[in-house]
Amino acid sequence: MLRYSEEDKPTVTAVPTVSIVVPVYCRTEAHKGFLVETLESAAAQTLKNIELVIVDDASPTDPVRAIESVRNLPLTRLLRNTVNLGHAESRNIGIRAAEGELIAFLDHDDLWLPEKLERQVRALQENPDAAMCYCNVEIIGSHPPNLYVDQRAIPDRPSIVWFLTHGNSVITASSALVRKQAMLDIGLFDTRYTSCDDYDAWIKILMRWPIVHLPETLAKYRLHEDNVNYSVDRLNDNRLLTNLILSYWRAAPVSDKLALLPLLVRKFAGRAIYTVARIGRSRRTK
Template sequence: MRVSVVITAYNSEAFVAEAISSVLEQTHPVDEIVVVDDGSTDHTRDIVESFSQRGVRYTYQENRGPGAARNCGIRETSGELLAFLDADDVWLKDKVESQCDFLAAHPEVALVSGFAWWWNVKEDRRFISGEVPKSMTSLRRDILVYNKIGNPSRVMLRRSVLADVGVFNEDIRWGQDWDLWIRIVTHYNATILPKPVIVYRWHEKNLSHTRRWERLYSYWNVSRHAIQANQSVSQQPVLMLRSWSLFAYRRANYMIREKGPRWRAIIYAAAAFFAYPMDMGRRKFKTLVHALVGDRFFESGRRFIRSRLRARGSA
């Protein structure tokens, strides 16, 4: 099956060359690469066009958001398999091979994702993010509450499913990828490979981490609407509670990170933990403690615990 890659870029001159190179260096070659420039005002175009001799195509559109850019790339490509890459992310070398092999061996699966290495550029901190669903039933339930599939850079899907469920909803500014995954998972099988397939950069200019409050509310709206559309009335209250608890948890973390009013961080952290401690209970409790004691005492406590654990390990 032919593999088409859609790379979306917006003012990505610092990252786009590395993103393109990570596709070209795959252990399983892809068949076409299209970079959709979503209205960049920097040197993104010049950098992308320097790869034209290697088969990379450049397409420009006025700034309409990442969903519209991905839809443009879908229209510009023809492969049976579609993979996406944000210009500030990087694929690991066997991403395409792993996902192509899985889809070839499992024709009943329409979408495959994987884990991600998250890289906090400012703090130079890395960790793996991802979770394998216990079953399709649990995935169909959990994805209504949070984006278990992950960002588009982690995904490969069969183009044929888009004729049934549609493409990215361009009216959703934040979470249009999650909205599409929900529609796919509702009607088709999907899976998450238990291995990292990308490096996700977390940096100050990252689109996903600007205008944070709008982003949080948009994510919450995606979840609420999906729960209402896909679950029976009897199932909705618990899922709505889970969704709101996650919203409150994220808001508390943003309050802490942005040095917002401490009392608000405490309220949101407490609400998140006590509303639904069964989801990410340890993380929610840690956020509540952080909000209660403040940055100074929280960091001192973490350093003390780590030193005790290291001492115990060397004993």
């Protein structure tokens, strides 16, 4: 059963170490099934001082029965958006409501191995200067693609240049454990993006603090035919991301500037391509 709603939240005497933020958008029965498996993987965590903050993003099908069917859930809150706000703002709502000092993100169709949180909490304890820890992931589904990045080659503490030059496939949200204060300090997830808002957040964190890579496969990222497809505005996202990279580049050491020049050239070339494509679509619709 759900322990309480946001309206009648009881006093929590023991502050949880980790708050698990789960943005939910259930539009099919398959989604509900994935959600149950996701929550079961959260309930099976060996780290017990945790809470679950589920943010229902105005799902077309009510997820409550699916949530209540999962046994041995930790202390759980269900927050409901009255309108669909998207995954970025739903995560932000969960972060603001979280009681824990550490935030773990778990998308509603992904899975964790039982020791995921315990291993990551230990890694951050061993690296007190780091703002975030992320683990390796396995991509699952009926026909999962190969990862774009060989996870065996990821440094223990990737630099911002390494991270930027390896693209938006190194860290999935469900693999990350982040200090809540770091998320607040960067302004949470940027809701102006239509995609890659998490990539934006990881870059902003790396611009200020180290992050730690835990070279263990402790999360599973699910690809399936019922994945929610958000409408992606590639030109908008390119502009936002390029401006962020430029803000780092302008003050970066010369070695970093040189290393990032090819990336910036590709970003500006992509912007030109997306702009031409948009103009072409606009003309065809007239």
